[in-house]
Amino acid sequence: MIIxxxxxxxxxxxxxxxxxxxFGLWFALTPRTLTVIRIVLLLMAFVLMRDVMTPLGLxxxxxxxxxxxxxxxxxxAALGGLSVLTIMLLARVAPDLWSLIRWFIGNPGIGLLVGLGVGCLIGVPLRVYQGIDTSQIHGYWVWLPGLVVLAYGANALEEVLFRGFLQGYLEQHTAPLRAALISGVAFAACHTFLALSVTQLGWPILVFTLIEGLACALVRMRYGVLPATIAHGTAILLISVPHMA
Known part of the structure; x- marks a missing residue:
């Protein structure tokens, strides 16, 4: 397995x-005063990181x-860990963007519970509809810890970009609700290439990502980025299974 x-x-x-x-060179050459362009570049780089996984069978x-x-x-686990390291790198190379992140708003405990609840509201119905039965999946419980690291680590990076940087920046220029709506729609829009070209699955992916994006954006608006990460990671955790070759 290791090799x-x-x-x-x-x-x-x-x-x-x-x-x-x-993308790194483009980002480095872009003046820090061009905040919007720098955020969009990071979002584009993330889309590349995510979508190249598909043809490689990840x-x-x-x-x-x-x-x-x-x-x-x-x-x-490695991919989740690398995502966390990328977040730490962004804190070093883009302190101006890092200052846009609001990790918690209000009571942290309530925020985390709400994030968990929202993630379950998204993921549980789909899991039931899909009929996922872990007892029928060989090696599921050995595989699950790696998925947990990926689900919360990789989606922490995605939430930092969409809800931390983008939504945080938008809140400085428009009402919080409008910033959340833009963040949610942008999240779904950034799945368009994945839905229509890479996988050709079309509208189901776009509908799901729009619902998920808006839910996480609203959680971020009220409770912060970490609760939104819990919501996002939990939803992905619940609808995922091992890919058996």
Missing amino acids: EGVRVLANYATHLTPGLLL WALGSEVQIAFSENALVL
């Missing part, structure tokens, strides 16, 4: 690195919005 995981991650890095280097999307991730738990 295969290293091979998979190396293959992913090989495909991803040229594009990330170009994940697959089903027509019922079921996500099948790599069965290699070490690969999933």
